[in-house]
Amino acid sequence: MENMRNDLDAPKGAHLMGPHEEGSLNVITLLLTGRATPYLHNGVVYVGDEDHYAVPQFGILSRGAIGLLVWEGENEAMRSASRMPGSRLKTPATPVWVSCCCGHYGVLFNSNRELLRNYHAEKRFELHYYTCAGCYLSMTVDNRGQDEGGGDNGDQDGDRKRDDMVSTPLERLIHTKWMDAKITYHGALPASLNF
Numbered sequence: 001m002e003n004m005r006n007d008l009d010a011p012k013g014a015h016l017m018g019p020h021e022e023g024s025l026n027v028i029t030l031l032l033t034g035r036a037t038p039y040l041h042n043g044v045v046y047v048g049d050e051d052h053y054a055v056p057q058f059g060i061l062s063r064g065a066i067g068l069l070v071w072e073g074e075n076e077a078m079r080s081a082s083r084m085p086g087s088r089l090k091t092p093a094t095p096v097w098v099s100c101c102c103g104h105y106g107v108l109f110n111s112n113r114e115l116l117r118n119y120h121a122e123k124r125f126e127l128h129y130y131t132c133a134g135c136y137l138s139m140t141v142d143n144r145g146q147d148e149g150g151g152d153n154g155d156q157d158g159d160r161k162r163d164d165m166v167s168t169p170l171e172r173l174i175h176t177k178w179m180d181a182k183i184t185y186h187g188a189l190p191a192s193l194n195f
Helices: 002-008 025-033 119-123 156-166 169-175
Strands: 044-047 055-058 067-071 096-101 104-109 124-131 136-142 182-186
Touching: 025 067, 025 096, 067 169, 096 169, 119 124
Parallel strands: 067 096
Antiparallel strands: 044 055, 096 104, 104 124, 124 136, 136 182
């Protein structure tokens, strides 16, 4: 318990669970890494200013078997650097990610264990998504550029702006790992996934 209290890096009386309905990132990092750290960045970051000593914030110290992807929505206050997963969480040993999308948890995975070990395999692949509420969604993630896929090389900036306006929170979550990916859903997007 003392180690967990140290991992939380908070004053006496800090809680492992917050008021969140489905859980907290502290519990998720405890399950994924064995440490209940509130910081999702890679390694140790020293935070301080000219008047105070730099204080270490211990983030994710090694890459794990399962990753984490987080999209907090448009809430700028929640999107601090310490709450954005680093590459150790975004690129796990297996293609399985716990996801936190606007406070709702789920799991994303691909059945090809070699997906993250081969750059070419990440150009186009299937992803499966399950939520805690039991919803399922299958999609194709296409990372091939417009010029590689034989598509139109027209006004890409205009297309990107239109995509930002119509993208779902789930797409934005996936874009935290694969920035310019085109996502195609197989079947209709369940209404329960509109966070």
